[in-house]
Amino acid sequence: MNAPFALPGLAIALADLRDPNEVSRIEGFVAEMGGTPFHRPAWLHAVERGTGQRAVGLAVIRHGSVTGWLPLTEVHSPLFPRALVSSGFAVGGGPLCVDGSTAVDLCRAATELAARRSCASVELRGGDAPADWAVRTDSHAGFLAPLAADDESQLLAIPRKQRAEVRKGLERDFTIEVGSGERDRAAHHAVYAESVRNLGTPVFPRSLFDAVLDTLDADILTLRLAGEPVASVLSLYHEDAVMPYWGGGTFAARATRANERMYFELMRHARARGCHTFDFGRSKTGSGAFAYKKNWGFEPQPLAYATWTACGASARDVDPNSAAHAAKIALWKRMPLGLANRLGPVIARGLA
Secondary structure, eight states: OEEEEOOTTOEEEEOOTTOHHHHHHHHHHHHHHTOOGGGSHHHHHHHHHHHOOEEEEEEEEETTEEEEEEEEEEEOOSSSOOEEEETTTOSOOOOEESSHHHHHHHHHHHHHHHHHTTOSEEEEESSOOOTTSEEESSSEEEEEEEOOSSHHHHHHHSOHHHHHHHHHHHHSOOEEEEEOSHHHHHHHHHHHHHHHHHHTOOOOOHHHHHHHHHHSSEEEEEEEETTEEEEEEEEEEETTEEEEEEEEEOHHHHHHTHHHHHHHHHHHHHHHHTOOEEEEEEEETTSHHHHHHHHTTOOOEEOOEEEEEOTTOOOOOOOTTOGGGHHHHHHHHTSOHHHHHHHHHHHHTTOO
């Protein structure tokens, strides 16, 4: 641990994430506290390796043991103000602590670290925050539900209209492939890049996907039709849950119900791996993805996101639904795919 922060009665320090022993201690604390994949130093390292955004973390030490942890990614971009994000490129994060007061102390230390590093804001994707931070619970929701015991029970758990769509997908002669090799990675990135371009969003660098696959428990499930990939999802596995994290489909996916088949096949695959929970991830409130997940029978659970902004500074606005970005999104949707794939990763590195 380095450079303790001056908070009375506490030893809050900048973690040395290059020290295997220190990383092991923090990983053990995250597991003990039931943290998310995004609390793990392994996630921070994968993001740093895949995007170049620096892995940082603050830890509370009492009597030689970790009692609090705040994972952070120091995000810099020529297009947006510099920020500390907990956690970068994640849907979760925030302070992980034995009590709420320690979480607040960690947040205070994070603002001091932000000032030292010329960061305009600190963003938390979960966890407790000080009362004077801006907190939103209406912007995003999470979706998770238990996996059923077998395929037929899983189908019956899906509401009738969506179940009919899944059955249409099950009638198609898709080839299902699961793995993490070069063929899987190439297919996934090609499909995902086309999918997000169609939504008007720059694609993340493939190096990020590679780093996550190489560092965490993750794999790729791809559907092919006549040999061509039409839908693909990169999923994370944590504790007893599967989390489809980066997924998408080509234009052909909608007509063939490839996305419906893909998620059902992932449920089947995860159950075979011993998972008991399907974590459908987060979606923007009121978005098409939000409605899609509800159609599967998942109930939205509001997520609390908190932000501290330095005096006189402006917080980052990376919300794709922001009016400030509407014209850029419309332009991106019309961009040739090859050009979007060249420019997208450069921009997306700052969208953590």
